[in-house]
Amino acid sequence: MTSKISRRAFLKGSITAAGSVAAGTSIARAAKSLTSEKKEPLVTLLDISKCIGCEECVYACQEVNENKYPEPEKPFPKMYPSRVPIQDWSDKRDVIDRLTPYNWLFIQHASATVNGEEIELTIPRRCMHCDNPPCVKLCPWGALKQEENGLSRIDSDICLGGSKCNKVCPWDVPQRQTGVGIYLDLLPALAGNGVMYKCDRCYNRLEKGEVPACIEVCPEDVQTIGPKSEIIEKAHALAREMNGYIYGEHENGGTNTIYVSPVPFEQLNLSIEQGKGKPHLAKVKNMMADGTNLAKAMLIAPLAGVAAAFGKFYLSSKEDK
Amino acid sequence: MKTTGKTRKYIYTITLFFIVLSGFGQMPIFKRYYISDIPGLGWLAQFYVTHIIHYVAAIVLIALVIYILFDFIFNGSGLNKITGSGYFKIVLIAGLIVSGSFMVIKNLPDIYFSHNSIIVLDLVHVSLCMMLLFVSLYTRIRKKRWVN
Structure with missing residues (x-):
């Protein structure tokens, strides 16, 4: 615990120091380029072969997003019916081996055999920031938003904690904290159950021209952020160079998080621990594709209506003659 | 017919x-x-x-x-055949179709609606639906027809 505090304190100092000198550094130049780029989504590239699992990114994430974390009111209001689960992470803020409302990024561990040699890989996991995010598009209250730079985030002032975003997320990313949010002012016993939380890709830092904290503090430069076309090109070049594999480019119709690994993701997926708050690395079909196809069919509906009415009119006029 | x-x-x-x-x-x-x-x-x-x-x-x-x-x-x-409650339901259904169409567009890839417009659309759509349900229930109970 002591070592953790000192590590966090050290990290806090590091971030502050990094911020103060950033103006003249490559980070500042990169950040500036992010704000001046044309409106192409920003994509992060994660080179798994570089990750050493030091968890600097995890602590940096917690440090810079601490002010966004829930401070629930206790005792929680009684909710009906009894099956409604209380999800309370407020006393488990130290959990860092999965996604929680207080931990939006964690390190997943995998082992794989490459050329007969057993290797250990560590993979930073967080929201993939999908191109067409089901969490944003299917939220019934509009509590989530997607920004033109590709990030998706939850508005904790509006979210009722119904957890639909979690159910429709192919990776089980958004996590709920009970006892916080607007539902407390509505009908806490009968509707809502807190607020959902997930990585917002440090939207407030991006607005200021800074890069997300996890990218900034990484000592191994695992992550790169940039315009989509540029990052996709880089990812393919990197994959060619290491004879590796890509994940995230086509999953769920495309995401703004691209992983490149020297090991096939099918193999990594078998090795990683999966479960609640521990996303898989399996292939994911485009979850919104059926809706998109039906939307196209919707354009034909008025034509079908006109054709049917005209057909009826034509037949009845023929009968009249 | x-x-x-x-x-x-x-x-x-x-x-x-x-x-x-x-x-x-x-x-x-x-x-x-x-x-x-x-x-x-x-x-x-x-x-x-x-x-x-x-x-x-x-x-x-x-x-x-x-x-x-x-x-x-x-x-x-003649449009004059449509009853008052019929007109009301037509307006509600039209509103549902228009707001619903915007929501379908919002759900397409590469479409970004502002956060406020998404919230307004959601609330308008659900409010119109509730109104249509109540009006339909009323016309059903009172046996009011769409047209005279």
Whole structure:
């Protein structure tokens, strides 16, 4: 615990120091380029072969997003019916081996055999920031938003904690904290159950021209952020160079998080621990594709209506003659 | 003509039933309140299923509305035949179709609606739906027709 505090304190100092000198550094130049780029989504590239699992990114994430974390009111209001689960992470803020409302990024561990040699890989996991995010598009209250730079985030002032975003997320990313949010002012016993939380890709830092904290503090430069076309090109070049594999480019119709690994993701997926708050690395079909196809069919509906009415009119006029 | 009218009524009633049910299914309420535990209703808690059913029902409703509109036009039926409650329901359905269409567009890839417009659309859509349900219930009880 002591070592953790000192590590966090050290990290806090590091971030502050990094911020103060950033103006003249490559980070500042990169950040500036992010704000001046044309409106192409920003994509992060994660080179798994570089990750050493030091968890600097995890602590940096917690440090810079601490002010966004829930401070629930206790005792929680009684909710009906009894099956409604209380999800309370407020006393488990130290959990860092999965996604929680207080931990939006964690390190997943995998082992794989490459050329007969057993290797250990560590993979930073967080929201993939999908191109067409089901969490944003299917939220019934509009509590989530997607920004033109590709990030998706939850508005904790509006979210009722119904957890639909979690159910429709192919990776089980958004996590709920009970006892916080607007539902407390509505009908806490009968509707809502807190607020959902997930990585917002440090939207407030991006607005200021800074890069997300996890990218900034990484000592191994695992992550790169940039315009989509540029990052996709880089990812393919990197994959060619290491004879590796890509994940995230086509999953769920495309995401703004691209992983490149020297090991096939099918193999990594078998090795990683999966479960609640521990996303898989399996292939994911485009979850919104059926809706998109039906939307196209919707354009034909008025034509079908006109054709049917005209057909009826034509037949009845023929009968009249 | 009578048969066509009955068919329209059945299609409208069935479509309205499924579009409202799947619409409410967009909210996480059916599982919470055990409704999806009823045998045969498990699909109500599957958000992608209710999403698709809502879209399919919307396609049928739009086609039906346009069919009735053009049937009116081709037959030269007078608009004065429509009752007051009929007009009210037409306005509500038109509002639902317009707000719903914007929501369908919002759900397409590479479409960014402002956060406020998404919230307004959601609230308008659900409010119009509730109003249509109450008005439909009222016209049903009072046996009020669409046209005289």
